[in-house]
Amino acid sequence: MNRTQSINAFERRLQVDTGANVSSHVAFSSRVLCEPRHAWRQRVIERLDELCKLQVGWDGYQAPPVSFANAHFAASMLASACPLDAPEPQIVPGASGDLQIEWHTETTDIELHIRAPNDVDAWRVVMSAPEREDQLHLTMDFRVVADWLVELSEASVAARSSAA
Amino acid sequence: MPLDPPPRDIRGEVLPHDHAGILPDDGVIRRISPHHLIYDAKIQGKRPSSMAFKPSTGERGGMSVDLQNLIGEAGLDPKTYVMSPPWIGAVCFTAGQLRAEGLTVGYDPVADNPYHGQVWGTFSKQVQKRLAALAAEFVPIRERGEEQSS
Numbered sequence: 001m002n003r004t005q006s007i008n009a010f011e012r013r014l015q016v017d018t019g020a021n022v023s024s025h026v027a028f029s030s031r032v033l034c035e036p037r038h039a040w041r042q043r044v045i046e047r048l049d050e051l052c053k054l055q056v057g058w059d060g061y062q063a064p065p066v067s068f069a070n071a072h073f074a075a076s077m078l079a080s081a082c083p084l085d086a087p088e089p090q091i092v093p094g095a096s097g098d099l100q101i102e103w104h105t106e107t108t109d110i111e112l113h114i115r116a117p118n119d120v121d122a123w124r125v126v127m128s129a130p131e132r133e134d135q136l137h138l139t140m141d142f143r144v145v146a147d148w149l150v151e152l153s154e155a156s157v158a159a160r161s162s163a164a
Numbered sequence: 165m166p167l168d169p170p171p172r173d174i175r176g177e178v179l180p181h182d183h184a185g186i187l188p189d190d191g192v193i194r195r196i197s198p199h200h201l202i203y204d205a206k207i208q209g210k211r212p213s214s215m216a217f218k219p220s221t222g223e224r225g226g227m228s229v230d231l232q233n234l235i236g237e238a239g240l241d242p243k244t245y246v247m248s249p250p251w252i253g254a255v256c257f258t259a260g261q262l263r264a265e266g267l268t269v270g271y272d273p274v275a276d277n278p279y280h281g282q283v284w285g286t287f288s289k290q291v292q293k294r295l296a297a298l299a300a301e302f303v304p305i306r307e308r309g310e311e312q313s314s
Contacts (some may be wrong), residue, residue, distance in 0.1 A: 030306070052198070060252045061228035062193030062274070090202045092213040095220040095228070102213060104204040111214060115221055123289055127206070147311065 028073035041079070048075055051093045060097060066098035073117035074099060078125050083097035086149040087156075105157040108146055112138075126155070167234065178223055180284040182268035188260030190283065192269060193234030194299070195246050198254045198307045205237045212255075212305070217295040218287055226282030229273065231258070234279040243303050245279070254307030261298050265291050 003070060038044075054065035079099065090102045094113070101112040107128070113121040122145060124134040136144060167185040170178045186192075200216040203209070219225045235242040246254045258270045267285035274280045285291075 006238060054199070055249075057249065058199065059197045059228075059253075060246065061277070061280070090213075092202060092215040093199050094215050094218060094220065096225065098221060100213060100215045102202055104202060104206065110202075113215075113218075135289065159249045 024132060038078070038082060038084060038086065044078060044089065044091065047091050051091065052100060054093060058093070059093070063093070063095045064097050066093050066099045069117050070097060070099055070114050074114055075103060077114075077120075077142055077145075081145040081147055081149075083146060083153070085153060087153065103149070103152060105152060105156050106159050108148075108152040110145075110152065112145065165237075167231075167271045168224055170273075173226045175214060176187060178270065178272040178282070179228065179269045182263070183271045185282070186231065186259045186269050186271065188258060188263070190259045191242070192244050192259050192283070193230040193232055193242060193254050193302055194227065194257070195230070196305050197281050198305070200295040200313055201220070201305065201307065207254070211301075212288065212296060214292040217292045217299075219284070224284075226270070226272070226284040227266070227287070229269075229281045230277070231279050231281045238279070246302055251306060252303070253301075254303040255299035257295070257298055265294060267291070298309065
C-alpha cells in the first residue's frame with residue numbers, strides 16, 4: 001500500500017469510527033482534521049446566546065438569564081452526545097439560570113434538564129409504551145442520550161414509512 | 165380580605181408553607197413566557213414546556229405565581245397586571261387543584277409584586293404533566309412579535 005492509499009484508508013476508517021471529516025488542503029500540501037458538526041449547531045449556539053442575554057425577570061417574576069456555565073455545558077454535551085443526524089433540539093430557560101433541552105416528535109418525548117454542569121435530569125417517554133418512562137440522573141456519561149436519539153430517529157423514520 | 169403575613173426565617177425569607185387564607189377556589193396565576201413555548205409534533209403546534217411548571221432550584225425553591233384575589237382586591241385587573249413584561253401570557257389554576265397534586269400554596273410578597281405567591285412541593289414529571297393539563301388559559305400566550313391584546 002503506497003502512502004496515498006494508506007492515508008485514504010485512514011480517512012475512511014476515521015470517518016467510520018468517529019464520523020469525522022478529513023479535508024485535503026492541496027494548496028497547503030497538508031491535511032486538516034475537521035470536527036463533524038450538526039446542521040443545527042449554529043442555530044443552537046445562537047439560541048443559547050439569546051438565553052444568556054435574557055433580562056432578569058424575563059419570566060414575569062425574578063428569573064435570571066441562563067448561566068454561561070450551563071449554556072457552555074449544554075453546547076458541549078449536544079456536540080458530543082448527539083448523533084450527526086439527530087434532529088434539532090429545542091432549548092427552554094429555567095427559573096434559576098438552568099435550562100432544558102427537548103425533543104418532541106410523533107413517537108417520542110425527550111427532556112434533558114441541565115440544573116448545573118454535570119448535573120442533568122434526563123427523561124424520556126415513547127408513545128408506544130407511555131406507561132413506561134425512563135428517568136435518569138446523568139453526570140459524566142451521556143451515551144444513553146445518544147442511544148435515545150438514535151431510537152427517536154429510527155422511530156420517526158418508521159412512523160413516516162408506515163404513514164406513506 | 166388581606167392575607168396574614170407569611171412565616172419567615174431569621175433572615176426574613178419566606179418559609180415554604182400552605183397559607184390558610186388562600187381558599188380552595190382562589191385563582192392562582194402562573195405567567196408563561198414565549199421562551200417557555202416548544203413545538204410538539206404530536207399536536208402539530210406549540211405548547212408550554214414542562215419548564216413552565218417547574219420550581220426554581222434551591223432548598224426552598226418554589227414556582228412563582230400571582231394570587232388573583234389579592235390583585236382584584238387591590239382594584240387592579242388581574243389580566244392586565246400579569247401581562248408584564250410584554251409578550252407574557254398566563255395560565256390559571258385554583259389553589260384546590262394545586263393542593264390536590266400534593267403541593268402547597270403560599271404567600272410571598274416581594275418588593276415589585278405584593279401579590280406574589282409560591283407553590284412548593286415535589287414537581288415530578290407526572291405532576292408537571294398534570295399541571296399542564298389542568299392549566300386554563302388566562303391571558304393568551306403569544307410569540308414575540310405578535311400583537312398582544314388585553
